[in-house]
Amino acid sequence: MIKWRKYIVESYVHNLKLKLLDKPYDHGFIKNFNFNEEEQAYLNSLFNLNQFLDTDTPLIHLISKGHIELVSHLLNFSKIRVDVNEVKLNQTLFVCFTTHFLNLPLEELSRNYLDYQNEISHLFINGYQVKEDDFKFIKQFKARKDSRQLQYIMFASYTLKLAKPRLIYVLMDHIRLFTSLTCIKTGKHIGFYKTIEKQVIESTQNSSAFQNEIINYISKNRKTEFKAIENKLLEMRRNKYEVIEDPQLREVLNRLI
Helix, strand or coil: CCHHHHHHHHHHHHHHHHHHCCCCCCHHHCCCCCCCHHHHHHHHHHCCHHHHHCCCCHHHHHHHCCCHHHHHHHHHCCCCCCCCCCEECCEEHHHHHHHHHHCCCHHHHHHHHHHHHHHHHHHHHCCCCCCHHHHHHHHCCCCCCCHHHHHHHHHHHHHHHHCCHHHHHHHHHCHHHHHHHHHHHHCCCCCCCCCHHHHHHHHHCCCHHHHHHHHHHHHHCCCHHHHHHHHHHHHHCCCCCCCCCCHHHHHHHHHHC
16 A cells, blocks of 8 residues: 555544544545545554444434534545444434434524435435334324424435435435425425415426426316416416426336325
């Protein structure tokens, strides 16, 4: 191994240990280095997160201590090998992240939602396997009334059903369409707009295909309570024959809606 690269690996480990101990460290060494196989093997010989924190569930341990940003770094940017499938007393990383964000003050939910999406999606990118504890956890929150919290709960529930990074990415990319359809499906006000009508209109105004999807859903499922929204979409749409052709989006719609 080149001497200066060996120094970088050692410095990376040294500063990560300082960070884990909540001591001053050199931020320049805690970043996404592109280590090769030899360097990665050397890093793993120097440091083991489980042994360093003396626990079999180090990520859950760190979150319980309030270090969720550090866990995010370990999952998304570090070269330290971690197990995203830790379980401790019915706690999973999915449960931990969702609990953290749902416990935020209501006024903070809107500006933190994209962070939540990214954290959950990165769990699955890192090999997360859905657990029965996750489904049990989500069920207890479905009666929540605040539309902003329901947005988090909807996304969490849907990611558990999809469980594949490529499908979760489709969900994220078209989240406003899925939110609108879920509002119609459940009759619940979900999301960050003030009303269901505002949610649907704003989310579909630039796509006749999306408008037609919602129009057809309202008609097919006889959602007469949303007739006013259907009429508004009929007035707005530019092409009544345009449909969603993306096969991956169609797959996710069929699975969730």
